[in-house]
Amino acid sequence: xxxxxxxxxxxxxxxxxxxxxxxxxxxxxxxxxxxxxxxxxxxxxxxxxxxxxxxxxxxxxxxxxxxxxxxxxxxxxxxxxxxxxxxxxxxxxxxxxxxxxxxxxxxxxxxxxxxxxxxxxxxxxxxxxxxxxxxxxxxxxxxxxxxxxxxxxxxxxxxxxxxxxxxxxxxxxxxxxxxxxxxxxxxxxxxxxxxxxxxxxxxxxxxxxxxxx
Ligand code: ADP
Ligand code: MG
Numbered sequence: 001x002x003x004x005x006x007x008x009x010x011x012x013x014x015x016x017x018x019x020x021x022x023x024x025x026x027x028x029x030x031x032x033x034x035x036x037x038x039x040x041x042x043x044x045x046x047x048x049x050x051x052x053x054x055x056x057x058x059x060x061x062x063x064x065x066x067x068x069x070x071x072x073x074x075x076x077x078x079x080x081x082x083x084x085x086x087x088x089x090x091x092x093x094x095x096x097x098x099x100x101x102x103x104x105x106x107x108x109x110x111x112x113x114x115x116x117x118x119x120x121x122x123x124x125x126x127x128x129x130x131x132x133x134x135x136x137x138x139x140x141x142x143x144x145x146x147x148x149x150x151x152x153x154x155x156x157x158x159x160x161x162x163x164x165x166x167x168x169x170x171x172x173x174x175x176x177x178x179x180x181x182x183x184x185x186x187x188x189x190x191x192x193x194x195x196x197x198x199x200x201x202x203x204x205x206x207x208x209x210x211x212x213x
Contacts (some may be wrong), residue, residue, distance in 0.1 A: 001028040001183050002049070002151055003212045009048055010027055018044050019055070020207040026200065031177065031184045033194035043082070043185040046203060049185065050079045063132035073099075078144035079153040081161040083160065085140070086128040092139050093124035099147040114142035117176060134165040141173065145180070152177065154186040159191070 002025065019041050026032045034042050047053045049060065051072035060068045067075055072196040076101075086095050096111045097104075104110065115121045118138040128136055137157065142151060157173060158166055174197050177184050188194055194201045203210040 001030075001063060002026045002185075003059075003061040005059045005061075007045075007048060007052060007055045007060070009044060009055045011044075014117055018207050019048065020201050022058070022204075022209050024202065024209070026183060026185065028183055029181045030199040031186065031197055033198035033201040034142050034185065034187045034204055035189065035191060035194055035201060036210070038189075040205045041207040046079065046155050046185065046187060049151075050077045050153055051075045076147075076150040077152070077153060078147065078149035080137075080140050080144050080155065080157055082155045082157075084144070086136055088128050090127075091124065092120070092126050092128075092131075095128070095139055096124075096142050096146050098143060101147075110146060116203070117145070117179075118142045119172065132165075133161055134169050137161065137169060138172070141176065145176075145182075150183060152182050152184045154157075154184065156187050156189060158188070158190070 004022055004024040007019055007022040008017050008019045022045065034045065036042055044053065048055050051070060055068065058068070059066060061140065062077070068182070087098065090098070093111050096114050100107060100110065111124060112121070115124060118141055120135065120138050120142065122173050123131070131139065158170055163170055170193070186193070186198070200212065202212050
């Protein structure tokens with residue numbers, strides 16, 4: 001389903017490789033957790049998978065299609081960033097529709113479907129600053145899922161939430177993942193999240209893949 005072969009990557013300013021010879025496979029519908037110390041390369045790996053950064057060696061296959069040189073918008077990968085990063089000047093509806101192709105039919109019903117999925121029906125006209133952190137995160141999830149990606153990438157999805165919200169949002173997120181049965185890669189600093197939800201866990205440290213749990 002997703003297969004990374006010998007991926008290495010270096011940021012221009014960096015002295016050594018940020019990712020070193022990463023090999024990884026994940027079957028369709030499975031959840032992979034990535035743990036490891038801060039600065040180890042976890043977010044960078046998600047950026048490489050999503051196509052925001054290009055590896056200087058190695059190959060990425062998604063659904064058996066070679067995608068190493070494919071542009072991000074053509075990769076069928078949805079990404080939820082650590083800081084949600086909704087567009088502040090756009091309504092909830094516009095944010096959700098952002099990743100849909102120009103000719104997408106029934107945009108409005110797709111937006112409503114996504115709002116329902118994340119329990120936010122009726123919020124389409126709001127702006128991000130009119131939402132709580134947890135609500136913003138749900139909209140960011142709806143935006144990532146709207147184009148029906150094959151893979152969902154989550155970068156520490158709970159790190160910006162108050163503890164009160166944490167429990168319910170965590171449950172909701174995993175309900176959505178289970179409902180859609182979508183292949184998911186989640187970076188988390190919480191080993192409990194990995195234990196509870198992941199089929200497979202890897203550790204990335206200093207750009208290298210360590211033990212698989
Ligand atoms: P993690 O998500 O595991 O905390 P990152 O992937 O964000 O780690 O970072 C890995 C390394 O790459 C760190 O040393 C970080 O400083 C560096 N880095 C991250 N983003 C950039 C960038 N845009 N340009 C240069 N170096 C970066
Ligand atoms: Mg990170």
